[in-house]
Amino acid sequence: MPVIGIAGSRIRERRIDKGMRQADLAQTVGISPSYLNLIEHNRRRIAGKLLSEIGRALEIAPDQLTRGADTAILDGLRGAAAEMSLPVEIARTEEFAGRYPGWGNLIVAQAKRLASLEQQVQVFSDRMTYDPELAGSLHEVISAVTSIRSSASILVGGENLDADWEARFHRNIYDDSIRLAESSEALINYLDSSKADGTPHLAPLEEVEATLAKAGYHFPAIEEKGQAAIGAVMQDAGLRGAAAKTVLEAHLKTYAADAKEMPFNTFSSAAATTGYDPVQLATQFGVETAAVLRRMSCLPAGGEHPPMGLAVADSSGALLLVKHVAGFAMPRSGAGCPLWPVFTAFSRPNQPIRAEVTLPGANAQRLLCYAVAHPIGTIGFDVPQLLRSTMLVIFDQPQGVAPAISVGVSCRICPRDSCAARREPSVL
Amino acid sequence: MAKRVLLIEDEPNIIEAISFILSRDGFTVHTHENGDTAMTKVLAFPPDLIILDVMLPGRSGFDILQDLRADPISAKIPVMMLTARGQTKDREMALRLGANHFMTKPFSNAEVRDNVRSLIEA
Numbered sequence: 001m002p003v004i005g006i007a008g009s010r011i012r013e014r015r016i017d018k019g020m021r022q023a024d025l026a027q028t029v030g031i032s033p034s035y036l037n038l039i040e041h042n043r044r045r046i047a048g049k050l051l052s053e054i055g056r057a058l059e060i061a062p063d064q065l066t067r068g069a070d071t072a073i074l075d076g077l078r079g080a081a082a083e084m085s086l087p088v089e090i091a092r093t094e095e096f097a098g099r100y101p102g103w104g105n106l107i108v109a110q111a112k113r114l115a116s117l118e119q120q121v122q123v124f125s126d127r128m129t130y131d132p133e134l135a136g137s138l139h140e141v142i143s144a145v146t147s148i149r150s151s152a153s154i155l156v157g158g159e160n161l162d163a164d165w166e167a168r169f170h171r172n173i174y175d176d177s178i179r180l181a182e183s184s185e186a187l188i189n190y191l192d193s194s195k196a197d198g199t200p201h202l203a204p205l206e207e208v209e210a211t212l213a214k215a216g217y218h219f220p221a222i223e224e225k226g227q228a229a230i231g232a233v234m235q236d237a238g239l240r241g242a243a244a245k246t247v248l249e250a251h252l253k254t255y256a257a258d259a260k261e262m263p264f265n266t267f268s269s270a271a272a273t274t275g276y277d278p279v280q281l282a283t284q285f286g287v288e289t290a291a292v293l294r295r296m297s298c299l300p301a302g303g304e305h306p307p308m309g310l311a312v313a314d315s316s317g318a319l320l321l322v323k324h325v326a327g328f329a330m331p332r333s334g335a336g337c338p339l340w341p342v343f344t345a346f347s348r349p350n351q352p353i354r355a356e357v358t359l360p361g362a363n364a365q366r367l368l369c370y371a372v373a374h375p376i377g378t379i380g381f382d383v384p385q386l387l388r389s390t391m392l393v394i395f396d397q398p399q400g401v402a403p404a405i406s407v408g409v410s411c412r413i414c415p416r417d418s419c420a421a422r423r424e425p426s427v428l
Numbered sequence: 429m430a431k432r433v434l435l436i437e438d439e440p441n442i443i444e445a446i447s448f449i450l451s452r453d454g455f456t457v458h459t460h461e462n463g464d465t466a467m468t469k470v471l472a473f474p475p476d477l478i479i480l481d482v483m484l485p486g487r488s489g490f491d492i493l494q495d496l497r498a499d500p501i502s503a504k505i506p507v508m509m510l511t512a513r514g515q516t517k518d519r520e521m522a523l524r525l526g527a528n529h530f531m532t533k534p535f536s537n538a539e540v541r542d543n544v545r546s547l548i549e550a
Contacts, residue, residue, distance in 0.1 A: 139483060142512035143439045146534035150445030153537045159452065172441040 007051070007066045009099050012040035014058045014065070029053040042095065072326060073097045075359070076108030078413040082426075083111065119206075137190060140183035144176045151176070204243035209322065211237045211248060217298050217310075217323055219255060223264045227256045251321070258295045261287050271296055272304055276394055278370050279352055289352045289372040290390040297323050297392055309393035311342045315373075315386070327365055328393045329409060337408040338421050341371035342391035349373050349387055356404040360415050366404050368394045430456040431548050434475035436466050436492065437510065438484050446479065449537045450544060463487035467495050470502050477548050478502075479540075480527075482511040482518065490525060497526040506547040510535075 015025050026036040029050060038044040046054070047066075055062035074097055081088045089096070097104040151169040154161070161169070221229035230252045239245045262285045274280040278292040285292070297310035309328040312321040317338075322330050330336050338344070341355045352372045358365070371391035379385065408414030411423045433450055437443050438461045447457040460469045464486030470478065478496070482489035489509060496502040508529040509522040522530045528550075529543050 139512050142533050143442065146512075147439060147441035147445060149534045150442065150449070150537055150540075154445060154448060157537065165448070168444070172444060176441055 007046050008040045008042035008044070009095060010065045011046075011054055011058065013099070014060055015040075018058060020058075025054070025057055028057045072329075073101065073104045073108055075329070075409055075413065076111060077104055079409070080107055080111035082412040083115070134187075134190065137183055137187040141180060141187060144180035144183060147176045148173055148180065204241050204247050205320070207239055207241060207244040208248045208251065211239065212251070212321075212323070216300060218300050219252070222252065222256050223259050226260055227253065230256060254294065255298065258287075258291050258298075261285055261291065262295045267295055268299055268305070271299060276306070278392065288374060289370075290374050290388070293370055293372065293390045293392040296394075301325070307395045311340070311391045311393070313342050313389045313391075315346050315389070317343065320388070325393070325395070327359075327395065328367065331410050336410055337414065339405055339407045339419075340391065341369045341405075342389050345371040345373040345389045345391070346387055349375060349385075356402065357407045358404045360406070360408055365395065370394075430454055431477070432456045432458065432473075432475040433477045433479060433544060433548075434470060435459045435479045436463075436469075436484065436489070437461065437479065437481040439481075445537070446540060449541055453541055453545070455544065455548075461485070463489070463492060466492050467499070467502075470496065470505070471499065474501055474505060476505070477544060478505055478507045479544070480507055480509050482509060482522075490521060493522070493525045493527060506550070508543055508547060 015022065022036055022040070023033045026033040029036075030053070031050070035044065039046050051062045051065065055065060058065075074093055077093050077097060078090065081090055081093075151172045155166065155169050155173075219229070219233055221233060230249065233252055234245065234249060237248060239248060262281075267281070267285070270281060270284060274284075276296060278289050278296065281292045281296075282289045294310065294312075297308050299305045299308065301307040307325045308323075309325040310321065310323040311319060311330055313319050317336075319330060319336070324330075330340070336343075340357070341353050344355075345351075345353050350372070352370060355369050355371075357367050357369055359367075369391055371389060373387045373389035375385055376388045377383075377386045406416055406419070408416060408419075411421075412426060414422075414426055416422075417426070431454075433455045435443060435446055435450075435457055437446070437459070443459050443461070447459060450457045458469075458473070458475065460466055461484075463484035466480075466484070466487070480489045480492060484492075489511070493507060493509070496505065496507060506528040507526070508531060509527045510531050510533060511518055511522075512533045519530050528547055531539065531543065
């Protein structure tokens with residue numbers, strides 16, 4: 001499909017680059033210069049035979065003139081605009097990204113870097129406020145300083161002290177000075193170890209996701225040795241935070257249990273044979289559907305299997321794990337789009353949902369999603385039912401059995417005005 | 429009769445220093461170190477002023493302050509909070525829960541003495 005926002009501008013650029021006058025190009029392809037002028041200013045669509053002729057005259061493949069910008073860049077640019085709340089030509093985002101893909105990538109990369117730095121600041125701030133180890137060390141230091149200051153003031157403040165009191169306050173100052181030295185040293189060691197490898201501090205879930213991404217979400221050692229390999233994998237991961245270690249260990253235990261129920265080679269071929277149908281696979285392996293979705297997301301992409309993303313959420317909407325793949329992204333912080341099946345599955349516990357979705361944008365792919373929400377924890381009277389939803393996103397497998405659901409990343413950068421799920425106006 | 433000050437704090441050397449300077453200033457100082465049982469101590473023998481540390485073993489100073497303000501016996505007793513955390517939000521929290529004054533560690537002895545005097549005389 002021709003992309004009106006880009007093709008005309010590209011034709012104009014290419015013509016100018018080749019030093020060709022507008023009138024000459026118009027004559028070559030058999031149209032009036034004024035009509036070509038309208039095309040070059042993106043006021044007329046261009047396709048078919050005329051596009052081919054212009055391409056031939058400009059010595060460029062027609063699809064290079066009409067190819068739209070990458071969806072990820074478009075989303076990234078819109079997201080950057082939303083974050084800064086500055087007046088930008090949002091309506092011309094696609095044209096900009098198409099004409100200047102390098103600059104587009106740069107802006108998106110800078111916006112990501114900015115978001116990452118802001119997140120680090122937040123993590124540091126949270127750490128200063130809530131990190132029990134840091135808070136405890138600082139409390140020790142300040143308590144010792146307070147005590148020393150009070151005792152020393154009494155000793156030098158002209159109080160008429162008898163020898164016993166004087167000795168007591170001297171002893172207190174001595175004890176507190178030792179405590180201060182020890183707590184200061186502990187604090188310095190803590191701060192040193194935090195910055196030793198120079199890597200940025202990440203929130204626990206991000207640290208875990210970074211580890212999983214590095215491993216390609218696939219752990220051959222656990223496939224081979226099961227639970228017994230978890231210790232070695234944990235050691236290789238080298239996570240620093242206790243919270244991240246706990247989250248990763250829980251993930252690996254689930255991974256090992258899934259691998260035991262669905263051995264890799266058997267599962268890999270069964271997945272391909274069934275056309276990646278999670279319900280068939282769940283029946284075949286005698287496991288719950290969510291386990292199949294998790295297992296499918298761990299199949300290495302690039303070979304026989306299509307790329308697959310994963311999102312796991314609890315019923316508060318918090319994302320517990322996201323496997324990002326190109327073209328599929330969910331916001332880690334802030335509220336995402338509630339139309340994603342990972343959230344809609346909460347309304348029908350235990351019932352698998354199949355939905356095809358499309359993201360906004362001219363070049364957005366149609367994605368196939370499978371989701372299911374299962375109860376977790378204790379089930380009983382007077383106990384709140386906890387649910388966990390798991391969604392698998394499969395590329396290159398659209399079935400077209402039902403109209404695609406229009407989803408977004410988040411309201412602020414979603415252009416769908418009439419969406420019933422909209423929480424706040426879009427900046428687009 | 430000497431005015432009674434109850435110091436709820438868990439650092440023994442800070443307890444000793446504050447007790448000493450306030451005793452020298454004519455106050456009768458009682459001390460208590462545990463957050464869980466602090467309310468029982470207050471209600472058994474209500475003091476004229478409470479100096480309350482935020483970080484205590486058991487219940488926090490903020491929890492105790494809430495209980496103090498909720499009980500008719502202790503609702504009107506002036507409370508001076510001590511904390512090693514000087515963040516604005518802690519100060520705001522203390523004042524919102526009904527503290528009469530908020531002091532950040534490390535403080536000077538003169539500061540403690542002056543604030544205790546002014547709160548008791550108010």
